[in-house]
Amino acid sequence: MYKKIHHPSPNFEDRPEGVLIDTIILHYTDMRNAEEALERLSDPQAKVSAHFLIHKNGNVYQLVDPYYKAWHAGESYWQGDKDLNNRSIGIELDNAGHAFGLEPFSEIQITTLINLLKDLVEVFEVPVNRIIGHSDVAPLRKQDPGELFPWFDLAEKGFGLWPQSLEPFQTSPLPPLSVSDAQQAFLKIGYECPQTGTWDENTQKVCRVFQQHFTPHEVTGQITNLTHQTLLALLQK
Numbered sequence: 427m428y429k430k431i432h433h434p435s436p437n438f439e440d441r442p443e444g445v446l447i448d449t450i451i452l453h454y455t456d457m458r459n460a461e462e463a464l465e466r467l468s469d470p471q472a473k474v475s476a477h478f479l480i481h482k483n484g485n486v487y488q489l490v491d492p493y494y495k496a497w498h499a500g501e502s503y504w505q506g507d508k509d510l511n512n513r514s515i516g517i518e519l520d521n522a523g524h525a526f527g528l529e530p531f532s533e534i535q536i537t538t539l540i541n542l543l544k545d546l547v548e549v550f551e552v553p554v555n556r557i558i559g560h561s562d563v564a565p566l567r568k569q570d571p572g573e574l575f576p577w578f579d580l581a582e583k584g585f586g587l588w589p590q591s592l593e594p595f596q597t598s599p600l601p602p603l604s605v606s607d608a609q610q611a612f613l614k615i616g617y618e619c620p621q622t623g624t625w626d627e628n629t630q631k632v633c634r635v636f637q638q639h640f641t642p643h644e645v646t647g648q649i650t651n652l653t654h655q656t657l658l659a660l661l662q663k
Contacts, residue, residue: 427541430488435467437470438490440494445513449556450517450558452560457522476518477490477517478517478542480535483534484535484537485538492549496516503617503618505616517542536580559575565618569638573637587616590659590663591659596655611661615661640653
């Protein structure tokens, strides 16, 4: 399984009464090493935390008991829910991120993550399609866990939001997707996407984080044919 190390952080509070845990949010630390990240996540002046941090070597550090609210998501939105800290568990993955040079996640790190997800889903009955990234819930501010995170590998183990198949949408050319239809599709999937009818900067940011998650080899900020197919497949699912 995995080695769990308790590394208590003072940065937590009670969850609101009556709010159930129904979401797991994945992050990268965006710092040079796990030790720096643990220090920051435990610093009362920083006012940030997560429930768990998974080291590159596979060790799991528990900073906050999952029954309490950690401060990891910030201003956030997913499928109509705001302030995801109230209802989520936050997992940080030791990775230099875009700030210090995004790197592949280690095999043992992802194996440990999958085992941790199994335990959390079983205990808290979190819907597997509500295992999402920080960028998904805050697309205008964040881009973690980034385009190198193996969402497909998680999906093969039954975790995360992923389209079943693009095949039904590959048999013939798709008609052009209007800006309004694209914005509505992002919103229906769960993203807080502006509904302006114009391909503005914020819509491009939403498109980019969508592509980082679902089409990581094609991150353009524009609606490509592959992006269009993926949107339709997710909406069908």
